[in-house]
Amino acid sequence: MSGAAGSSLRRAALAVDRALLAPGPAYRLVEVRTLLALVIGLRLATRDWTAITRRPAALTDHGNVMGWLTLPPPAWLLVMVQVAGLVGVALVVVRRRGRAGLVLAWCAYTALAALWGSSGKVLHNDVLTVTVAVALLFAADPPRPAHTAPRAPAWGWPPRAALATLATVYFLTGAQKLRHSGTEWVFSDNMSWVLRQGASGSPFGTRWVQTVADQPVLTQALAGGALVLELTAPLWLAIRVARIPFVLAVAAMHGSIWAFLGLDYSAWVLTAAAVAVPLALRPDRRLLRGVLGAGGADPDVPDGAPDDEKRLTGATVRP
16 A cells, blocks of 8 residues: 555544544434434334243254353243333433443343344344444433533544444445345346245235346346445435435335335334434434423524534534
């Protein structure tokens, strides 16, 4: 690598570092943490985790995360973990020891999701929520009310780290497709076969899925659109005004997966929304006003302030 190229990479890395660690409003941290906790709570509350006890031992391969647990956990223990996780979510929502509450909810959710997987790993449906929430586990509790706290790096970096994690997971999802299949993932009959094999899972019947699978141009467009969306996720999420369109795009992508194959990736959509929507707002605007206090504008940043003053947010990595 030439000296000029190395210097450019260092400047780019420093620019990203400054953007991630810039001061931010405390209420943005509370918003993202609360929304992610609600996603975890929804996943905890809407699944019968006791089904884990009914899995035959022959189908359990103790791979990782919870693989150390060699005996099947009793149903009462699974329910206790579920309840503990929901208590953690409640602590986050009412802002009573929010960080401890998120840690409790995350640990319960991760353990149950890992046990749900036959090999002791978190399945694809849950992996984005588990991964994106990690950064928030280390975020300190802002003072109450959050909108009165001065801007600080302690409030700015956790939401941006969650946003960066969201972008990275989507990018790696697309990169893995290219790594294993190359461009044939798009320019072959790959998607047609995926649709044919999974058509029985569609909630709308198999006939229309088979019809789509028989249209090579359409199936290649579906595959290409998904791949491009995943690979360009960091670009979408680096630009504040593109974040809500990104959420809508991933909702369409995951919604089509459910319609074609019956696979539920709603947690991915909700997680993307929980992080990207608050960070798509203007820096002086709050999302959860009723939770965080009265008023809409950030008192530290007047509406007439220059753009440079308003970029102290999880919003932009300047081009």
